[in-house]
Amino acid sequence: MTKIILVLFVVCCVVQISTQQNQQVSPLTYDSRWCNNNQDITNEYRTSIYKFILQLFKSIAVRSNLNFVFSPNSIWIIVAAIAEGADSLTQQKLFQLLSLPNDPCIRQAYYQLATTRVFPSNDVNIKNTRLCLIDDGATLSPTWYDLVTKNSLLEVARVPIKNNQEAAATEIKTIMSSHVPGLNLSGNSVLLDKMDYNGLWTTAFADAVIEQAPFYNLQGEAIGAVDIMRVQRRARMGYNEKLRIKIIEFPVGSDERYRMLFGVIIGNEDLTSIVAGVDDNHVFELIESLRPSLVPINVAIPRMVITSEIDMRVILKDLAVNELWTDPAVTRYISNPPAHPTTFxxxxxxxxxxxxxxxxxxxxxxxxxxxxxxxxxxxRDFIADRPFVFGLFDAKTWTCLLASAITQPTYT
Structure with a gap:
């Protein structure tokens, strides 16, 4: 009898130790019901997200020759979702990249802010799809799946990546409605992100004179033409002496819940070097410098349609995120076999x-x-007829929903 009790005691100890070890290794150990997120962490969230946004912006700018549009907020959310299912070392590395705290309740508060900046409306049409397509032979971790879906970080769907790559590739191209750069189906999953914007200004440019006008480089040489919307209207403007850039703000949507900011360089400074030197303090300084004009300003901005397809795996490699694409084991808390994304x-x-x-x-x-x-x-004017940058922001938190740089004259 004593031996039986001793054996049972040893078995219980082994089970308890094993459970404790699993809890220490697995990052998926908290229940959101424990959290009481009444604290206002908007400033901390905004500062964290901008550090990542600027790193992305700089890497994309270099690789795209400063011609692109992308959604930094959406990328931040997807990387956060993957970090929640990564092994401990990779998770900490990604949390540091995203400036995410270790406290799961604060992270959840960040996620709540990040995922509620866009909502459907009749006046501003923003469609954002964040999707993880995983092989239909993989078994998802229910804890990770619940976390990312309940926090609206990712949608998850199944495709036959291993058994029918041709069908999987066709479905991916259908979802993206475009060319998919760097499509690689050698792993168990792919990450897809789609952001389309078509919104109404709060105050219309309907009285603008639209004309074909030259587009110049920073040396003043005409390099093409654009459809320019010219109008005189009041607006808020700002200036940063360190960056030698001036910006103008146009509200978007009802209640001005979004803002579009345009920025042009004063003089013939190299835009590439300015982008390389900007930090989150510069961004906040520019926003805080905005003041309403007391008179109408001569405004000229291009009318255009801009589209980009960006291989985010390459961009994240620039930021030293390598193991997600090379080591299947780091995503073992997402699925079995590990999710191992090979396309983003x-x-x-x-x-x-x-x-x-x-x-x-x-x-x-x-x-x-x-x-x-x-x-x-x-x-008394703001003329975007040469290289410029612009972005779409949520007016409440100043989260950057879309960011763009234009150095070439034609986007139609």
Missing amino acids: VQHASLVLNTTGLEYAPPEPESAYNARTGLHPILG
Whole structure:
């Protein structure tokens, strides 16, 4: 009898030790019901996400010759979802890259902010699909699946990656509605991200004169033509002396819940070097520098449709994220066999035109001759007929939903 009790005691100890070890290794050990997220962590979230956004922006800028549009917020969310199912070492590396805290409840609060910046409406049409396609022979971890789906980080679907790669490739191209750069089906999963924007300005550009106009490089040489929307209207403008860049803000949608910011370089500074030197403090300084003009400003921005397909696996490799694509074991907490993604592609598109929700009120003639109330270097105009950058932001948190750089003249 004593021997039986001793054996049972040893077995229980082994089971307990094994359970404790599994809990220490597996990153999927918390229940969101424990969290009480009443604390306002918007500032911490915004600072964290911008560090990652700028790293992405710089890498994409170099590889695209400063001609692209992409959704940094959506990439941040997808990488966070994969980090939640990665092994401990890889998870910590990804958390550091994303500036995510180890406290799971604070992470959940970050996810709540990140995934609620976009919602369907009649005036601003933003369609964002974040999808993990996993081989239909893999068994998903229910804990990871519940975490990413309940927090709206990822949708998960099955395709026959191992048994019918041709069918899987066809389905992927159908989902993305475009070419898929770097498509690789040697692993057990692929990550797909699709962001399409077509929104109405809060105040329309409907009175703008649209004309074909030259587009210049930073040396002042005409390198092509664009359809320019020219209009006189009041707007908020800002300036950063360190970057030598001025920006203008246009509200988007009802209640101005989104903002579109455009930035042009003052002088003939090299845009590449300026992008390389920008940090999150510069971004916040620019936003804080915005002031309303007291008079209408001469505005000229291109009317265009922009589309990019970006191999995000290559971009993340630039940021030293290598093991996700080379070591299947690091995603063993996502599925069995491990998810091992070998493709990560984002398709992004954005439409800029004149349509809006309301019209600007008529201005008296005297308004055009009064002082602007702005920094003198800003002048009385904003002309984007040479390389410029712009982005779409959520007005509440200033999360960057879309970011773009334009150095070539034709996007139609």
